[in-house]
Amino acid sequence: MLEQIDKDGTCHIKTAVGTKLRPASELVIITDPDKAMSAVEINGDRVYITEAEANALTVAGATDGRKHLKATDSGSAI
Numbered sequence: 001m002l003e004q005i006d007k008d009g010t011c012h013i014k015t016a017v018g019t020k021l022r023p024a025s026e027l028v029i030i031t032d033p034d035k036a037m038s039a040v041e042i043n044g045d046r047v048y049i050t051e052a053e054a055n056a057l058t059v060a061g062a063t064d065g066r067k068h069l070k071a072t073d074s075g076s077a078i
Helices: 051-060
Strands: 002-005 010-015 018-023 028-032 037-042 045-049
Touching (some): 002 051, 010 037, 010 045, 028 045, 028 051, 037 051
Antiparallel strands (some): 010 018, 028 037, 037 045
């Protein structure tokens, strides 16, 4: 879960082992096709985020690697 983004682009992301700080430029937003959710990976842990959080991260400088699933795609929730 995204807790906050500082003015300098530092992202505070809540993980299972506490809050991690990462520059937005180091983050890649992905799509988990099994859950049909966006996520970022930090230290090998996948942290699921909302679409609003994903959009905020891309504005801050994260790479948007999301794939928009369609009903005809395998793994699509539609």
